[in-house]
Amino acid sequence: xxxxxxxxxxxxxxxxxxxxxxxxxxxxxxxxxxxxxxxxxxxxxxxxxxxxxxxxxxxxxxxxxxxxxxxxxxxxxxxxxxxxxxxxxxxxxxxxxxxxxxxxxxxxxxxxxxxxxxxxxxxxxxxxxxxxxxxxxxxxxxxxxxxxxxxxxxxxxx
Numbered sequence: 806x807x808x809x810x811x812x813x814x815x816x817x818x819x820x821x822x823x824x825x826x827x828x829x830x831x832x833x834x835x836x837x838x839x840x841x842x843x844x845x846x847x848x849x850x851x852x853x854x855x856x857x858x859x860x861x862x863x864x865x866x867x868x869x870x871x872x873x874x875x876x877x878x879x880x881x882x883x884x885x886x887x888x889x890x891x892x893x894x895x896x897x898x899x900x901x902x903x904x905x906x907x908x909x910x911x912x913x914x915x916x917x918x919x920x921x922x923x924x925x926x927x928x929x930x931x932x933x934x935x936x937x938x939x940x941x942x943x944x945x946x947x948x949x950x951x952x953x954x955x956x957x958x959x960x961x962x963x
Contacts, residue, residue: 812905812938819914820944823954829937829944837908837940839874846934846943851875854927854935854951856910858899858919859883859891867894867902869919871912871935871951873926876963886960887920909939913954921957923948928959 809817813829820827836842839853846852853874858867868891872878884890899907904916912921912935927933928948935951937944952959 810939810942812909813942814938815904816911816914816938816942816944819911820954823913825946825950825953827944827946827950829942831939831942833941835940836936836943842934842936842943843874848932848934849875851926852930852933854912854924854933856912856936858894858903858907858910860894860898861887861920862890862892864889867898867915867917867919869910869912869915869921869955869957870924870962871921871927871955871957872924872962873930876924876926878924878962882960882962883922886922886958886962905938906940909936909942911936911938911944912951912957914938921955922962923951923955923957923959924962925959926963927951
């Protein structure tokens, strides 16, 4: 029987469906920000694969950018890459489109499949950590696993 919170359990089920043996872990300390997550896990901020949701200004589609925790996303680069201007997504949009609250958005298990872009800088790392549905849940994976799970386009986003 699982002791994961429902949102984290949904992520665990999405991970299990891919058969990569990835496991969600919940921490007593917050993993809401890249800095919090790195401190709780004991890794570098760069190893945190933060999932940021933007909103396509024309299509109104969710755009998921999975960036290294050490990087700031350049919205103009992402807009050029997907050939559509993007804007910040508010908490209501994020929850409605992904099923998750800001601070716990994972790279998988979304209600609506987003356009996904992966920060090229993550590929230089052997191990990364991503949010798993709640502000206290994460999972460990490789950059290759991330590409497999999301089908995201790898690009320079910082």
